[in-house]
Amino acid sequence: MSETLDNIQQQISENTILLYMKGNPNQPRCGFSAKAVQALMSCGERFAYVDILEHQDIRAELPKFANWPTFPQLWVKGELVGGCDIITEMFENGELKPLVEQAAKEA
Numbered sequence: 001m002s003e004t005l006d007n008i009q010q011q012i013s014e015n016t017i018l019l020y021m022k023g024n025p026n027q028p029r030c031g032f033s034a035k036a037v038q039a040l041m042s043c044g045e046r047f048a049y050v051d052i053l054e055h056q057d058i059r060a061e062l063p064k065f066a067n068w069p070t071f072p073q074l075w076v077k078g079e080l081v082g083g084c085d086i087i088t089e090m091f092e093n094g095e096l097k098p099l100v101e102q103a104a105k106e107a
Contacts, residue, residue, distance in 0.1 A: 002061070004057040004058060004060075004061045005061060005065060007057075007058065008058060008061060008062055008065055009065075011048075011050060012075050012078055013078060015047075015048035015075075016076065016077055016103045016104065016106070016107035017040075017045060017046070017047035017048065017074075017075075017076055017100055017103055017104065017107075018047065018048045018049070018050070018074070018075040018076075019036060019037070019040060019047055019048070019049045019050075019072055019073070019074050019075075020049070020050050020052055020058070020062060020071055020072055020073040020075070021033035021036060021037065021049055021050070021051065021052065021071060021072040022051070022052060022053050022071055022072070023051055023053065024049060024051055025037045025041065025049060029053060030071075032070075032071070032072060032083070032084035033071065033072045033084070035084050035087070035088055036072040036074065036083075036084050036087045036088070037072075039087050039088055039090075039091035039096060040074070040087070040096075040100065042091065042097075043091075043096055043097045043100040043101065044097075044101075045100045045101060045103075045104040046104070047100070052071055059071070066080050068080055068082070068083065070083050070084075071083070072084055072087070074086075074087050076099060076100065076103045077103050077106070081099070
């Protein structure tokens with residue numbers, strides 16, 4: 001396995017709540033990442049992030065690893081939750097907060 005894939009697996013396993021995004025939570029560099037961060041921050045739990053614009057290797061490999069073509073990508077407890085639309089929809093219908101709170105409690 002490549003070093004990049006090892007890094008991705010390590011990031012996912014070491015961070016209970018992890019967002020792969022463009023930019024960072026304070027300065028998202030695309031609208032989809034901004035919406036995802038807003039929803040996650042509204043849940044009130046800490047989360048890790050990886051700026052894929054700073055890590056071109058991860059940007060290239062993660063879509064194949066995850067079988068998910070776009071960013072952002074939210075991972076909770078080692079499982080891919082989804083991208084911006086799914087994150088936003090889960091937030092709006094009340095599913096995201098309990099998922100994130102439970103994961104944070106178990107961390």
